[in-house]
Amino acid sequence: MLPKISALHVFSRQEMETTITSLILAGYSLENRTPAAATMVRRKRLSPGWVLLGVLTVTIALWVYLVVYACQRDHLVQVVLEAPTPEIVDHPDAVLRWPLEAAPPTPALPQRGRG
Numbered sequence: 001m002l003p004k005i006s007a008l009h010v011f012s013r014q015e016m017e018t019t020i021t022s023l024i025l026a027g028y029s030l031e032n033r034t035p036a037a038a039t040m041v042r043r044k045r046l047s048p049g050w051v052l053l054g055v056l057t058v059t060i061a062l063w064v065y066l067v068v069y070a071c072q073r074d075h076l077v078q079v080v081l082e083a084p085t086p087e088i089v090d091h092p093d094a095v096l097r098w099p100l101e102a103a104p105p106t107p108a109l110p111q112r113g114r115g
Contacts, residue, residue, distance in 0.1 A: 027042050028040040028041060028042045
């Protein structure tokens with residue numbers, strides 16, 4: 001990523017020295033210097049506090065997920081096809097009836113051959 005570039009304009013050598021000194025105290029380093037200009041750089045730094053906060057947040061979330069995952073059980077569903085059973089009506093005149101949605105099994109009729 002390209003660095004952010006700023007320009008500070010000063011109007012005397014004394015003001016230039018003061019500005020360079022204050023930038024060094026603010027964390028900048030002097031990379032290049034000529035009589036008319038100075039290049040100062042402040043390198044990006046990894047903040048240990050933010051790193052620790054991020055690691056703790058991600059780690060805690062990961063541990064919570066792992067505990068929830070470990071407590072879950074597999075779900076098993078078994079689908080079984082069974083033969084239809086007749087309805088039995090408890091009445092002396094009742095006959096054996098098959099449910100409407102399932103017809104009783106019928107034997108296959110022999111087919112006549114042509115010839």
